[in-house]
Amino acid sequence: MTPAELSQMLLCDEYLIIDISPPGFTKLEPFIGGRSYTYRPKISQLRVKMNTQIHGTVSSWAAELVAEGEKAGAWERKDLSIISEGRLIGFAAQYSGITKVLDCAIFPRGRYWPTVVFEFGYCEPYEDLKEDVKLLLEGSAGKISKVVIIKIMPLTTGQKELQTGFVEIWHLIKGKATKDGDRKNLFPIPKSHKTQKLMMTLYDILRNQYNNRSNKSWKKDRVVALPFDPLRGYLKEATWRYLIQKNVIENDGDESPSSSEDENKETTSEDENEESTSEDSGGSG
Incomplete structure (x- = not known):
């Protein structure tokens, strides 16, 4: 080739x-x-x-996590970097020799390995996302604390709004990549959407840089919370731009629908912990 x-x-x-x-x-x-x-x-x-407009939303959401910690006084902004398309090599054991360019990750200052990785799937099938989760957690021998999967089912003909999507958090338990808690719905939006948050401890985010980068009043197990609703807002905006680029909708006035509507209008009564799709139907497009 x-x-x-x-x-x-x-x-x-x-x-x-x-x-x-x-x-x-x-x-x-x-x-x-x-x-x-x-x-x-x-x-x-x-x-x-x-990496389309839709994929780019993951960096904005990761930035919200860093901003939340800074606002709460957990760390200083200069001590964490958000890196998109960062190239990783040096994986161990069966994963040796693999090259991985990340969607987005958080790197505390002074670390080669990220601590939190965000992997986004639109056309990428769920099973492929899970393979990358195993690579990142098992291949780094646990140096990466958490991998967050954001899976959105691709739009089909005639659809102009995202219909189905979810978030999963994975971590390493006894050497194996394991899902941390239940899958959380993004779309359809559950009634409990305002309470949906991604929860990580200070140590999850800083790891061996905890003593160097954290506010000394913060203990290792203190939690930083990242609400889901900002991600939904970013996704709605990005989907609008994506559809304009695909010539599905016209750019009339350069103003997105979310600028005048409630970004997170409830569309379903399902509980946030109810799975939006089955474990084996992450889908591809």
């Missing part, structure tokens, strides 16, 4: 699985551009996704 052929493929699809040898990957990696990807040399497989 030539760089031109790869570039053409990447323009056609938002999520691709490509068979490519390790020497071929080394040659072509510089041409992948601004995309998240995973390369597994043992099976000669590259999985790459285009």
Whole structure:
């Protein structure tokens, strides 16, 4: 495969699985551009996704977590970095040799490994997201505290608003990637949406930099909470821009619907802990 052929493929699809040898990957990696990807040399497989407007929302939500901690006095803003499309190598055991470019991650100052990783799936199937969770948690031997999956089911013909989506948090238990609590609905929006929060301890976020980066009055197990509603707002805005770029809707006046409507209008009476889709139906698009 030539760089031109790869570039053409990447323009056609938002999520691709490509068979490519390790020497071929080394040659072509510089041409992948601004995309998240995973390369597994043992099976000669590259999985790459285009970071669309919708994918970009994860960075905004991660920034909310850092801002919440700063506002509460847990840390200083300069001590945490939010990095999108950061390249990770150095995975251990069965994951050795894999290259992973992250969607978004939080890095405390002074660490090679991130502590919290956000992986976003739109066209990417849920099963592929789970494979990346295993890579990140097990392959880092627990150096990464949490991986947050945000899975949105792709819009179908005629749909102009997100219909189904959920959030899962994963961590490492006895050497195995394990889901931390229940799956939480994003869409349809549950009546309990105002109480939905992602909860992480100060130690989850800072790890071995706790003594260097934290406010000394904060204990390791004190919790920083990240509400879900801001993510819904970011997703609604991004979906509007995404549909304009896809020529599904017209850009009339350059004003999104959410600028004049309630961003998180309740659309269902289901409880927040009720799964929006079954475990095996994360979907692809």
